[in-house]
Amino acid sequence: MSEQDKVKSGYWSIATQKHLKAFTTDSSNLDEFDRLNTAGKAGRLLGVIRGNKEIDNIKKLEKMANSVNISPRELHKIVLPMLEEASESQVELIRSNTGDITGVAEYVFTNHEVLGITGQVFEISNPSTIERVTVETMDATKKIPYLQSELVQLLENQGYNENDVNLAFTLQTQFKLIQMLNKTKSHEAIISNEYVWGPNHKKIAMAISSLDFGRKQSLKEVIEIIQKAQGHPLEKLPPIDNDLLTIAKKTGMINPITILSSRGIQKDFGFSSDLISSAGYDDDILDDVKLLLASIRFGENYTLYSTIDQTEKFLSYLIRNGKIGPHPANETDYTLLEKKGIVKVTHGSRYNYYRNRTESGYFLELIRKDVAEAALNIIKSPDYRIDNERDVTDYTTVSDTGSFITAEETRIKLGESPEHLKEAEEHFNRVLRGELL
Numbered sequence: 001m002s003e004q005d006k007v008k009s010g011y012w013s014i015a016t017q018k019h020l021k022a023f024t025t026d027s028s029n030l031d032e033f034d035r036l037n038t039a040g041k042a043g044r045l046l047g048v049i050r051g052n053k054e055i056d057n058i059k060k061l062e063k064m065a066n067s068v069n070i071s072p073r074e075l076h077k078i079v080l081p082m083l084e085e086a087s088e089s090q091v092e093l094i095r096s097n098t099g100d101i102t103g104v105a106e107y108v109f110t111n112h113e114v115l116g117i118t119g120q121v122f123e124i125s126n127p128s129t130i131e132r133v134t135v136e137t138m139d140a141t142k143k144i145p146y147l148q149s150e151l152v153q154l155l156e157n158q159g160y161n162e163n164d165v166n167l168a169f170t171l172q173t174q175f176k177l178i179q180m181l182n183k184t185k186s187h188e189a190i191i192s193n194e195y196v197w198g199p200n201h202k203k204i205a206m207a208i209s210s211l212d213f214g215r216k217q218s219l220k221e222v223i224e225i226i227q228k229a230q231g232h233p234l235e236k237l238p239p240i241d242n243d244l245l246t247i248a249k250k251t252g253m254i255n256p257i258t259i260l261s262s263r264g265i266q267k268d269f270g271f272s273s274d275l276i277s278s279a280g281y282d283d284d285i286l287d288d289v290k291l292l293l294a295s296i297r298f299g300e301n302y303t304l305y306s307t308i309d310q311t312e313k314f315l316s317y318l319i320r321n322g323k324i325g326p327h328p329a330n331e332t333d334y335t336l337l338e339k340k341g342i343v344k345v346t347h348g349s350r351y352n353y354y355r356n357r358t359e360s361g362y363f364l365e366l367i368r369k370d371v372a373e374a375a376l377n378i379i380k381s382p383d384y385r386i387d388n389e390r391d392v393t394d395y396t397t398v399s400d401t402g403s404f405i406t407a408e409e410t411r412i413k414l415g416e417s418p419e420h421l422k423e424a425e426e427h428f429n430r431v432l433r434g435e436l437l
Contacts, residue, residue: 001123003116010118011281012135013039014047015195018408019175021069032171035125036134042079043118044068046091047286048341049106050114051367056094056103067339067403076101086120110370111288115281133160133168134177138193141178144200145192145429148180176412181426190429194252194411197273198283200432204253204273207431219244223253226270228383231257231293233301234268247424249407250414257287257294258405259336267302269294271407276374287406288371291340293378294404299333315376318366326350326361334364336404342368 016033017040023030030037048064055061065075080101083091090113094103108114122131136155140146146154148169155165169191172178182189197204208220218240226232234245234256248254255271271293276284284290296311318324323346330345337343344367349360366372378384417425 001119006117006119006123007112007115007281008119008139009122009135010039010043010115010120011285012036012138013118013122014043014115014285015138015408016040016134016175016177017044017069018406019177019412022409022412023175029171029174032128032130033134033175035122035127036131038078038082039118039122039125041068041070041074042083042086042121043114044286045070045075045079046083046106046108046114046117047111047288048339049104050108050111050341051369052106052341052344054094054103054105058102061104064339064341080104082121082124083117086124087117090117111286112282114286129160129164130168130171133165134172136160137165137168137172137191138177138195141191141193142195142199145190145196145432148189148191151191179425181422181429187426190426190433192429192432194250194408196432197252201272201274203432207428210427210431219248223248223272226254227272227274230271230275230378230384231269231290231297233297234270236301237270243421246414246417247421247428250411250417250421251425251428252407252411255290255407256410257290257407258410259294259298260403260405261302265302267298269297275378284374287404288340288342288368289374289378291404292337292342292371292375295334295337296375299329312376312379315372315379318364319369319372319376322369323363323365325363326359327364328361330362330364342366342371 013036016036020030020033020037020040045065045068048068049055049061055064062072062075065072065079070079080091080093084093087108090107092105093101094105096102108117133155136158137151140151140154152162152165156162169178169180173180178191178193180189180191204223205220208223218238222237222240222245225237237245245254249256252273255273255275256268257271258266258268260266269290271290276282276289300311314324324330326348334343334345338345344365346363346365347361348363349358351357352359
């Protein structure tokens, strides 16, 4: 298996798991994606622990695993042993004298390596034909929507039989991995997936401009706002028809990240499909950059303690020095980023030359420098406006952040589209296919 094939399998394992986590464990047919699901969990965990070098606190490791839906038993018995086997010494388990896992050491430096190891986990788990067809289907439909007969032929040319292919289509549709749309008798069903707008983001304006549906101009304006201010709070967008916003979310034109505070406050932040331009698989499938930017937005707009008014300067300092502080906000405002393994919070002291005294408190230490650098590159864009519309004055109901909801989960929760929205979705697919210009 080539390294590129491993990366491809790893990418789609992670994408699949982000969908499947929205379904209960007793959902009918969930077992058909067992190996993809497990590989995806392993990959998401590896993405969380990457950069820590060594974690010798097993409780902390279990909490980090829980953030990607891995139970302690699954972590110890399945996920960690598979990561060690698949990683060729890039992941090493720390064990006690009795053989119990007490920690982990890792030597994984990039998300590309995370995807490759994830793909190897998938491969050594002996995946089913249905799961292999799923990987190939999602990979093909990320590039362009296909007519059903075209996609069946493509997969048959790769050695799969038609019955397995059609069964895989049915199962992928059930779990919202792909969309099959067929609105008229004269047109064959079109198969696409929500990731297709990434490599085709330049066609968004074309798709909207030719859509005879409501106030299409307002959707174009909203997408442009998000493109120029990644992580824009969705509640601060200009008024827009709810149907249009739903279409943008469901198709993947807008990728919403939802942050939930520990007190139950929920805020949505929008990202464009081309957040990180990439022709391959290095496009923030692990949500690290989106989560960092959303956390900054959350801190600026909705928390009492954050005092970041110069985001570019803040991130530049953190990247250059590896840590920032001491500051009381570091204890409370970045718990979600700490769970995700992007930063860690430590207590310490330093000498303040300006105040001529030693100061103690909480420091924010950067673990994954590449994530912060990618976020900084976005912020430094001349179009980026991180500080607009800062008009929140009541902070009494919001404190630290507790969890987040991915764009994939949001799209699943949007449910079945009514007929008029299905027509719009089919229209977008046909624009991507080049049938409507």
